[in-house]
Amino acid sequence: MIELRDVSREFQVGDECVHALRHVDLTIHAGEYVAIMGPSGSGKSTLLNILGLLDRPNAGSYRLAGVETTTLDEEQRAQLRQQQIGFVFQAFHLVPRLTAAENIELPMMLAAVEPDERRHRVDEVLQAMGLSDRAHHRPDQLSGGQRQRVAIGRAIVMRPGLLLADEPTGNLDQHSGQEVIEVLEKLNNQGITLLMVTHDPGLGRRARRTIHMLDGAVEQGR
Amino acid sequence: MRAADSLGFALGSLRGGRVRTWLMLLAMSIGVASVVVLTSLGEGARRYVVNEFAALGTNLLIMLPGRSETKGGPPPLLGETPRDLTLQDALTLLRSPHIRRIAPLTVGNAPVSHGSLSREVTILGSTADLFPIRHFEVAQGRPLPPMDPERGAPVAVLGATVRHELFGNKRALGAWIRIADRRFRVIGVLTDEGESLGQDLGEMVIIPVATAQSLFNAPSLFRVLIEATSLEAMGLAERDARQLIRLRHDGEDDVTLITQDAILATFNKILRALTYTVGGIGAISLLVAGILIMNVMLIAVSQRTAEIGLMKALGAPRAQVLRLFLVESTLLALAGSLAGLLLSVLGILLLRYLFPSFPVVPPPWAPLAAVAVASGSGLLFGLLPARRAAALDPVLALSGR
Numbered sequence: 292m293i294e295l296r297d298v299s300r301e302f303q304v305g306d307e308c309v310h311a312l313r314h315v316d317l318t319i320h321a322g323e324y325v326a327i328m329g330p331s332g333s334g335k336s337t338l339l340n341i342l343g344l345l346d347r348p349n350a351g352s353y354r355l356a357g358v359e360t361t362t363l364d365e366e367q368r369a370q371l372r373q374q375q376i377g378f379v380f381q382a383f384h385l386v387p388r389l390t391a392a393e394n395i396e397l398p399m400m401l402a403a404v405e406p407d408e409r410r411h412r413v414d415e416v417l418q419a420m421g422l423s424d425r426a427h428h429r430p431d432q433l434s435g436g437q438r439q440r441v442a443i444g445r446a447i448v449m450r451p452g453l454l455l456a457d458e459p460t461g462n463l464d465q466h467s468g469q470e471v472i473e474v475l476e477k478l479n480n481q482g483i484t485l486l487m488v489t490h491d492p493g494l495g496r497r498a499r500r501t502i503h504m505l506d507g508a509v510e511q512g513r
Numbered sequence: 514m515r516a517a518d519s520l521g522f523a524l525g526s527l528r529g530g531r532v533r534t535w536l537m538l539l540a541m542s543i544g545v546a547s548v549v550v551l552t553s554l555g556e557g558a559r560r561y562v563v564n565e566f567a568a569l570g571t572n573l574l575i576m577l578p579g580r581s582e583t584k585g586g587p588p589p590l591l592g593e594t595p596r597d598l599t600l601q602d603a604l605t606l607l608r609s610p611h612i613r614r615i616a617p618l619t620v621g622n623a624p625v626s627h628g629s630l631s632r633e634v635t636i637l638g639s640t641a642d643l644f645p646i647r648h649f650e651v652a653q654g655r656p657l658p659p660m661d662p663e664r665g666a667p668v669a670v671l672g673a674t675v676r677h678e679l680f681g682n683k684r685a686l687g688a689w690i691r692i693a694d695r696r697f698r699v700i701g702v703l704t705d706e707g708e709s710l711g712q713d714l715g716e717m718v719i720i721p722v723a724t725a726q727s728l729f730n731a732p733s734l735f736r737v738l739i740e741a742t743s744l745e746a747m748g749l750a751e752r753d754a755r756q757l758i759r760l761r762h763d764g765e766d767d768v769t770l771i772t773q774d775a776i777l778a779t780f781n782k783i784l785r786a787l788t789y790t791v792g793g794i795g796a797i798s799l800l801v802a803g804i805l806i807m808n809v810m811l812i813a814v815s816q817r818t819a820e821i822g823l824m825k826a827l828g829a830p831r832a833q834v835l836r837l838f839l840v841e842s843t844l845l846a847l848a849g850s851l852a853g854l855l856l857s858v859l860g861i862l863l864l865r866y867l868f869p870s871f872p873v874v875p876p877p878w879a880p881l882a883a884v885a886v887a888s889g890s891g892l893l894f895g896l897l898p899a900r901r902a903a904a905l906d907p908v909l910a911l912s913g914r
């Protein structure tokens with residue numbers, strides 16, 4: 292599913308050059324459940340952004356589902372993001388004026404899916420997230436855990452093969468965090484490839500594979 | 514993204530930012546309304562003048578003493594004054610078969626009194642033909658009687674206001690009044706017809722021309738109104754008039770003839786220019802509205818950075834983000850224009866109510882131009898914020914860095 296070869300990412304801050312990723316090699320197969328751990332500033336988010344095609348590496352090669360992505364233009368990368376990748380963020384990033392159902396519908400709207408089909412799939416996803424009775428609530432009328440479940444629903448409504456979650460439980464209490472993790476693991480059990488950045492060693496242990504990062508480099512463990 | 518969805522999404526985000534939306538609608542509608550109302554005033558002024566001239570009658574020529582400087586020719590020698598245009602000159606004009614009638618005019622100011630009441634008014638010296646030429650009507654009595662123009666008579670026709678001020682509710686017809694130091698008998702009162710070319714008819718007294726000339730000791734006429742037999746004969750009448758005067762003035766072409774068309778055309782030109790000018794002033798307020806839209810949209814872009822980043826993460830390419838923001842600002846501009854048109858209708862109705870005699874009508878191009886400029890500036894000034902939104906780096910946008 293994912294093949295990173297010698298990927299580097301540098302940021303120019305003033306005169307200084309920050310190496311956020313150094314020569315990263317990484318292979319992840321379809322259906323895997325991977326936790327990415329490491330201290331703050333070690334490059335976890337940068338890695339996730341590159342995997343999600345939101346950012347591009349300065350050097351190296353990234354093949355997603357067999358397609359070399361580093362040579363694609365902006366339009367093509369947007370297309371791949373739309374069809375193959377779902378994002379879940381620590382800060383949820385729901386559109387505040389839209390209801391739960393509308394937030395979930397948004398990616399399909401951007402992808403010009405027919406309205407009938409959209410309604411059908413939104414209902415399906417709401418049900419799967421256990422939010423059927425919250426469909427017409429706006430984000431400010433939902434709890435943190437419910438918001439993150441809406442965000443997960445939005446990430447999977449286009450039925451992507453890859454789900455990227457950057458500290459999805461970071462803003463949640465123990466209980467809601469547990470709920471969200473269970474939802475994500477259930478999706479993984481249904482076949483989606485799940486990559487999750489987390490600071491919680493307990494969560495890290497639940498994953499079938501853990502990747503440790505340090506200062507922009509990946510130390511792979513099992 | 515489907516067009517209907519783009520529209521719905523843009524509407525949704527406009528509804529989301531209430532204050533900003535109302536602010537921009539207000540700015541746009543004021544801009545559009547000011548263009549339409551201002552040009553309506555200009556157009557109203559133009560129509561007003563055109564109507565006034567039409568009331569004069571169309572086959573009218575006006576002769577004045579002296580050559581018009583605008584016609585060029587050698588400058589007058591030092592000390593040379595224009596030759597008088599006499600009553601004899603005026604009467605000669607009737608020899609032309611293309612001239613139906615003439616009205617010589619002498620004008621001056623004099624105190625008019627009756628009993629202890631006295632007023633300074635404009636005295637018009639003319640002949641009986643003045644009345645049909647200028648469409649003057651009498652409400653009481655009769656107009657100046659037809660008689661030998663070179664013989665005076667102590668009779669006067671009063672304007673309605675003068676009559677009211679001197680006589681109040683008493684009967685004026687047949688009464689004697691004093692103009693300067695002479696006595697006149699009131700033979701008629703003009704209808705209360707309002708204005709003619711800015712001159713208040715009510716404030717005038719009309720007496721025979723010869724009498725006026727001796728009263729003011731003015732050998733030269735002020736004007737001669739010449740009515741041609743028809744519109745087609747205007748050119749011939751003008752030629753004849755010039756020739757007849759030249760014969761009497763030792764071959765010198767020393768009068769100026771103005772056709773009403775020429776005056777009208779000049780006024781028309783001036784007032785059109787005025788309309789365009791005020792339209793331009795209105796357009797500046799539209800421009801200001803456009804810049805305001807740009808500013809507020811820029812603020813909206815920075816407020817919605819996270820949302821834009823999210824849309825990109827969800828797979829919206831640059832072009833789509835650009836389109837969404839453009840749709841938003843164009844919608845705003847269009848809604849603002851509509852509100853502005855409504856506002857201008859109210860403004861025009863109010864103006865009509867306040868100034869019923871003034872024809873306040875928007876020129877047909879004004880609403881179209883205003884709406885076109887408004888939506889154009891919505892697009893133009895929406896472009897910069899939209900491009901900024903489209904160019905946002907999704908990673909930075911989402912991390913709030």
Ligand SMILES: Nc1ncnc2c1ncn2[C@@H]1O[C@H](COP(=O)(O)OP(=O)(O)OP(=O)(O)O)[C@@H](O)[C@H]1O
Pocket residue numbers: 302303304309310311329330331332333334335336337338909
């Ligand atoms: N846009 C940027 N400009 C400059 N430096 C950046 C940028 N993004 C990341 N960095 C730097 O790259 C390094 C890695 O950042 P990254 O956000 O990937 O860390 P992280 O592992 O996600 O940390 P955390 O656990 O705190 O989220 C950091 O030193 C950071 O300062």
Ligand SMILES: [Mg+2]
Pocket residue numbers: 335336337457
């Ligand atoms: Mg991070």
